[in-house]
Amino acid sequence: MSASITIALDAMGGDDAPDIVVHGAEIASQRYPNVRFLMFGREQEVMPLLEKTTRLKNVVDFIHTEDKVLSDDKPAVALRSGRKSSMRLAINAVQDGRADGVVSAGNTGALMAMSKFVLKTLPGVDRPAIASFFPTLRGESLMLDLGANLSCDADNLVDFAVMGNAFARCVLGVQEPSVGILNVGTEDVKGHEYLQVASSMLRKADLPGDFVGFVEGDDIGKGTVDVIVTDGFTGNVALKTAEGTAKLISEFFRQTFKSSILASLGYLLASSSLNKLKKRVDPRLYNGAIFLGLNGIAVKSHGGTDAIGFANAIGVAVDMRDQDIVTKIREDFDSLTREPINEQAGFE
Amino acid sequence: MSASITIALDAMGGDDAPDIVVHGAEIASQRYPNVRFLMFGREQEVMPLLEKTTRLKNVVDFIHTEDKVLSDDKPAVALRSGRKSSMRLAINAVQDGRADGVVSAGNTGALMAMSKFVLKTLPGVDRPAIASFFPTLRGESLMLDLGANLSCDADNLVDFAVMGNAFARCVLGVQEPSVGILNVGTEDVKGHEYLQVASSMLRKADLPGDFVGFVEGDDIGKGTVDVIVTDGFTGNVALKTAEGTAKLISEFFRQTFKSSILASLGYLLASSSLNKLKKRVDPRLYNGAIFLGLNGIAVKSHGGTDAIGFANAIGVAVDMRDQDIVTKIREDFDSLTREPINEQAGFE
Numbered sequence: 001m002s003a004s005i006t007i008a009l010d011a012m013g014g015d016d017a018p019d020i021v022v023h024g025a026e027i028a029s030q031r032y033p034n035v036r037f038l039m040f041g042r043e044q045e046v047m048p049l050l051e052k053t054t055r056l057k058n059v060v061d062f063i064h065t066e067d068k069v070l071s072d073d074k075p076a077v078a079l080r081s082g083r084k085s086s087m088r089l090a091i092n093a094v095q096d097g098r099a100d101g102v103v104s105a106g107n108t109g110a111l112m113a114m115s116k117f118v119l120k121t122l123p124g125v126d127r128p129a130i131a132s133f134f135p136t137l138r139g140e141s142l143m144l145d146l147g148a149n150l151s152c153d154a155d156n157l158v159d160f161a162v163m164g165n166a167f168a169r170c171v172l173g174v175q176e177p178s179v180g181i182l183n184v185g186t187e188d189v190k191g192h193e194y195l196q197v198a199s200s201m202l203r204k205a206d207l208p209g210d211f212v213g214f215v216e217g218d219d220i221g222k223g224t225v226d227v228i229v230t231d232g233f234t235g236n237v238a239l240k241t242a243e244g245t246a247k248l249i250s251e252f253f254r255q256t257f258k259s260s261i262l263a264s265l266g267y268l269l270a271s272s273s274l275n276k277l278k279k280r281v282d283p284r285l286y287n288g289a290i291f292l293g294l295n296g297i298a299v300k301s302h303g304g305t306d307a308i309g310f311a312n313a314i315g316v317a318v319d320m321r322d323q324d325i326v327t328k329i330r331e332d333f334d335s336l337t338r339e340p341i342n343e344q345a346g347f348e
Numbered sequence: 349m350s351a352s353i354t355i356a357l358d359a360m361g362g363d364d365a366p367d368i369v370v371h372g373a374e375i376a377s378q379r380y381p382n383v384r385f386l387m388f389g390r391e392q393e394v395m396p397l398l399e400k401t402t403r404l405k406n407v408v409d410f411i412h413t414e415d416k417v418l419s420d421d422k423p424a425v426a427l428r429s430g431r432k433s434s435m436r437l438a439i440n441a442v443q444d445g446r447a448d449g450v451v452s453a454g455n456t457g458a459l460m461a462m463s464k465f466v467l468k469t470l471p472g473v474d475r476p477a478i479a480s481f482f483p484t485l486r487g488e489s490l491m492l493d494l495g496a497n498l499s500c501d502a503d504n505l506v507d508f509a510v511m512g513n514a515f516a517r518c519v520l521g522v523q524e525p526s527v528g529i530l531n532v533g534t535e536d537v538k539g540h541e542y543l544q545v546a547s548s549m550l551r552k553a554d555l556p557g558d559f560v561g562f563v564e565g566d567d568i569g570k571g572t573v574d575v576i577v578t579d580g581f582t583g584n585v586a587l588k589t590a591e592g593t594a595k596l597i598s599e600f601f602r603q604t605f606k607s608s609i610l611a612s613l614g615y616l617l618a619s620s621s622l623n624k625l626k627k628r629v630d631p632r633l634y635n636g637a638i639f640l641g642l643n644g645i646a647v648k649s650h651g652g653t654d655a656i657g658f659a660n661a662i663g664v665a666v667d668m669r670d671q672d673i674v675t676k677i678r679e680d681f682d683s684l685t686r687e688p689i690n691e692q693a694g695f696e
Binding site for chain 2: 135136137147150151182184191192216217218219220221222230232233234236237238239240241242243244245246247248249250251252253256257259260262263265266267268269270271272273274276277280281
């Protein structure tokens with residue numbers, strides 16, 4: 001991390017905006033002294049918060065706008081009528097070079113639609129994807145798409161694999177990432193036909209690292225691969241299922257420690273270690289859904305997060321800028337060998 | 349539970365067959381004194397095990413066959429060339445009335461293909477589904493399909509809802525089951541179009557209990573509904589993701605209790621309660637994937653289970669027979685109001 005980085009913030013997005021945005025920026029500003037912010041939102045709501053923070057005075061440029069995207073606005077409506085919204089102006093700042101990336105905790109669909117419209121997709125990318133990383137037995141893995149594209153074809157999955165691979169190399173620091181396609185079995189003949197086609201294409205695509213073929217749902221927690229590629233419907237269900245199960249098991253443990261006096265005493269003795277575990281699986285650590293495939297950096301914070309979670313989402317955008325992920329993905333697409341699967345069939 | 353019940357067992361299916369089948373039957377026989385078994389398999393492998401058990405002598409009829417379905421046989425191949433396999437003969441016994449249900453820990457695809465071919469689907473059911481129940485914050489829920497049908501249409505999902513609803517009422521004992529369709533959001537406009545069509549059909553279908561519309565992945569662990577309906581691809585991924593995450597979080601706790609002397613002491617104090625938790629989430633408790641929509645009872649045990657798990661799968665088949673689930677599902681399909689969605693559109 002060296003030169004100054006500017007992140008555009010949508011101050012009005014998120015359940016507890018603008019509070020989490022201002023205080024999230026404050027926390028991020030401690031962590032990343034070289035980061036400046038362009039903050040967009042309603043002056044009457046944001047300024048009183050900003051004025052209370054001494055730290056932000058010299059690193060935030062505030063730009064007033066009355067409009068904001070609502071959490072239940074349809075993406076198409078937000079795109080059409082939200083041209084002066086805080087979200088849109090923050091994205092515009094990336095497009096015209098005033099900012100290096102944008103972070104919003106607002107409406108996901110609107111943020112994706114606007115980002116796609118304003119920043120455009122990279123050459124060779126048909127559809128951008130939403131990615132996120134999560135804890136596994138082996139460390140951290142990345143999964144995409146998590147809901148930007150409910151239905152996908154083989155080409156889309158190949159795109160996602162390229163983008164996820166680049167992200168794992170640059171931002172997660174895995175030099176030779178392993179990549180797998182989420183399926184209902186590991187054998188080549190399993191699952192939908194387009195998954196088999198995508199697998200065959202990826203075997204020939206010669207990406208850095210290792211394409212392992214198909215992985216199953218339980219490989220997500222195992223961390224069998226660094227990057228899991230799937231359609232947005234399945235990815236969204238899988239991610240939320242994992243979150244729900246993690247909460248369920250944690251709740252079972254919580255109830256267990258309350259179930260007897262001995263268990264409560266045991267909890268007390270282990271509490272320091274258990275608190276470390278709590279920190280390790282804190283969802284705020286994994287806050288920040290990454291939009292990949294755009295000609296610019298856009299990160300979506302969870303709408304219900306707090307200032308610490310929002311600061312982490314800012315951190316993801318900073319890391320992406322630091323590692324110049326957009327250029328890396330562009331280069332990887334330039335050098336991608338993509339043989340249409342039908343032509344290959346003719347040679348075999 | 350009153351009259352005598354006969355369960356046909358495929359002695360040769362499963363990683364540790366025939367051992368788990370014979371000892372599973374032994375355990376089940378203790379729990380269900382009114383259950384008899386028809387056991388199909390290779391005499392030279394099964395008989396020595398049977399002869400060692402005193403309990404089974406009077407309740408098992410053994411039928412020798414040399415053939416067995418292999419775990420990697422393609423379903424179509426097993427169907428064609430496995431006519432004398434232990435799996436097939438066990439299914440035949442249900443069809444010709446010698447048994448009330450069949451349990452196998454063998455090849456899932458072959459078991460479904462053979463069961464469908466031999467037992468046939470119930471009138472009104474286009475495709476049978478694989479269902480399983482699992483622990484939630486509220487108790488137990490049922491999800492289907494888990495892999496029999498990778499792609500589904502709206503009619504299939506309505507079928508699954510009817511079958512799952514009947515199972516929840518009869519076997520799980522929920523008088524007014526709540527049913528939801530797995531999706532990427534709860535609003536009516538979310539997700540694939542066929543999900544919206546299925547939701548609209550189910551709102552009008554007037555099933556017993558409560559159709560709540562769409563649920564998301566995290567609702568699985570919450571137990572938001574008693575029955576979750578989904579296509580086989582998504583269901584398979586969701587179930588395995590939940591299993592993998594449960595293992596991940598449990599492993600995190602295990603590591604935590606080993607991370608310091610105090611934590612180890614805490615574990616010792618809480619160990620009696622933690623062992624109760626271990627029993628509560630024991631995967632063997634939830635062993636037994638249920639084939640619903642067939643004109644007969646068929647239960648698939650996990651291939652890697654042990655004798656206790658196999659006994660639980662037998663228990664599922666016994667419960668289904670006890671509650672006469674096949675008749676219940678048949679009756680529910682007879683009384684189902686199913687308006688084709690296109691015709692409805694004309695009235696609106």
